[in-house]
Amino acid sequence: MAATSAGPAQALYYSRARASMVPQILGLAFIAFGTLFIILSIVQQRIDFLLVPLITFPVGSLVAFMSVTVRVDEHRVVIVFCDVFKRTVSRADIAAVTTDNTAGASGYGYRIMGPGMVGYLVGGPEINIEMKNGRVVVASTDRPEQLVRVLTPRSTPGSQLR
Structure with a gap:
């Protein structure tokens, strides 16, 4: 008997930020x-x-009508701009996550913001995902603090030295 598929991974975070x-x-x-x-x-x-x-x-x-969709599951972060440009980042490759709440300071649209830095922006609050290889992905989101909490690894009680 064939094993049933588990289906799509449960989203831990979902956001669809629209243009300002x-x-x-x-x-x-x-x-x-x-x-x-x-x-x-x-x-x-x-x-x-x-x-x-x-x-x-x-x-x-x-x-x-541009928008940025950010979806996070157990293994990856998927960022989609206008249902055209898509970036998938493995959660294991994420080094740091920060937020930038300035409205539109980085511009609008799909942006190449320098060497190793790309942005998916519609104005409003942004999240900066720094990867272990030095690349940075910037994306607009409507709830950046919640996204930082989801992507920041939590330490287990037994892992801290006393």
């Missing part, structure tokens, strides 16, 4: 700008005006 007001307003302005060109193409009877909405609608939607 600045990118939402900019994205919606891009969409409105594209709508204006659709109206102009109808009024002026010019099909070449339809090229602008083909660019502004997808870009505006991506900017206005």
Whole structure:
């Protein structure tokens, strides 16, 4: 008889941070700008005006509705930006976890922030995951203190020397 699968791992932490007001307003302005060109193409009877909405609608939607999802289970941390960019980090590879509660100081979007440092940012509080190999992953999250508690290893009572 075949063994049944255990199914997906139970999530210890789940967060979906959405874009703050600045990118939402900019994205919606891009969409409105594209709508204006659709109206102009109808009024002026010019099909070449339809090229602008083909660019502004997808870009505006991506900017206005961007999000970062962070999911932690027993073995890994999965960070997904806009359901496009995905990073999986093994919990065994994590050296330190810190939080940065400044709103939007690092910018917005998928960011290469220097050698060995990448960010998945939508504004708001951020978490910095430093790995044993020296690389750093920065991600926006709505509950950074809870994520730090989940990712920080707890010492067992018998492991401390007296």
